[in-house]
Amino acid sequence: QKPAPIAICTWGFSGATEKAGELLTTGSSALDAIIAGVAVEEENIENTTVGIGATPDREGNVTLDACVMNPQGDCGAVLAVENIVNVAALARKVMEDTPHVILAGKGAEEFAYQQGFKKENLLTEERKNAWQEWLKTSDYKPEINIENHDTIGMLAIDKDGDIAGVCTTSGLGYKMKGRVGDSPIIGSGLFIDNEVGGAVATGMGEEVLKTVGSFLIVELMRGGMSPQKACEEAITRITKKGPRYKDFQIAYIAINKSGEVGSHCIHKGFTMMKYQNGENKNITSSYYNS
Numbered sequence: 001q002k003p004a005p006i007a008i009c010t011w012g013f014s015g016a017t018e019k020a021g022e023l024l025t026t027g028s029s030a031l032d033a034i035i036a037g038v039a040v041e042e043e044n045i046e047n048t049t050v051g052i053g054a055t056p057d058r059e060g061n062v063t064l065d066a067c068v069m070n071p072q073g074d075c076g077a078v079l080a081v082e083n084i085v086n087v088a089a090l091a092r093k094v095m096e097d098t099p100h101v102i103l104a105g106k107g108a109e110e111f112a113y114q115q116g117f118k119k120e121n122l123l124t125e126e127r128k129n130a131w132q133e134w135l136k137t138s139d140y141k142p143e144i145n146i147e148n149h150d151t152i153g154m155l156a157i158d159k160d161g162d163i164a165g166v167c168t169t170s171g172l173g174y175k176m177k178g179r180v181g182d183s184p185i186i187g188s189g190l191f192i193d194n195e196v197g198g199a200v201a202t203g204m205g206e207e208v209l210k211t212v213g214s215f216l217i218v219e220l221m222r223g224g225m226s227p228q229k230a231c232e233e234a235i236t237r238i239t240k241k242g243p244r245y246k247d248f249q250i251a252y253i254a255i256n257k258s259g260e261v262g263s264h265c266i267h268k269g270f271t272m273m274k275y276q277n278g279e280n281k282n283i284t285s286s287y288y289n290s
């Protein structure tokens, strides 16, 4: 029994799930729907952790990471790309039009121009001013649910019951030059298995990388766990390592083949969006730390 088409995403990005959900309703593939859905946030200048208007690294460069997976199990990713807004669409191009899975830095940027992407200045005046202010102390301490609360990861099931997923971000504000987090790393920031389901992460990428969180969630669901329980277990793998979790946030969202969803995070404050049957809902996530 196939579920009604459904799209979920990290945080409260209602415009993104609405876009994806409407496309799914009119018959779009899960892959087309999620790329169009996250583009809403990549193009949103107010969102300071995705696409244009994002927070730069500590040297003032906005560098973006993204990855995508289709129902066939193919993937594409771009790492530390400058001057391109729609890096999720670019990751899809890597998946579909190159013999590779990952392109990084200048190579990814040059490939983008060959594919007709426009060069754009991603650093807004506002973010530049904030960065210059930050330079006065250069205190690197990402704030829970504040500074790194905008990465968008999206999972969708289309009318054929096929699952695709995507993740797009500028990573952590004032990161070191060249730093790449979990978001464009298949298995960590995102994983899809069309027989089982999918998962995507947001938050402190270093800790997601260490536990290969999204792959873990999909494998737990393969073993019979619900999306909710699988997200809880993936968060437990991190929190049981010791009290350092008190200083960072991580959240996972997941979906299984029947369209059941789940989400869990370390600290209170994370929500996800779910669009299904014309209804666009914001769902408050359960959390570990009380």
Ligand code: SD4
Binding pocket: 049, 148, 149, 150, 151, 169, 170, 171, 172, 180, 181, 182, 183, 201, 202, 203, 204, 205, 206
């Ligand atoms: C990263 N996971 O680069 C991303 C950051 C993030 O909301 O999710 N911010 O580590």
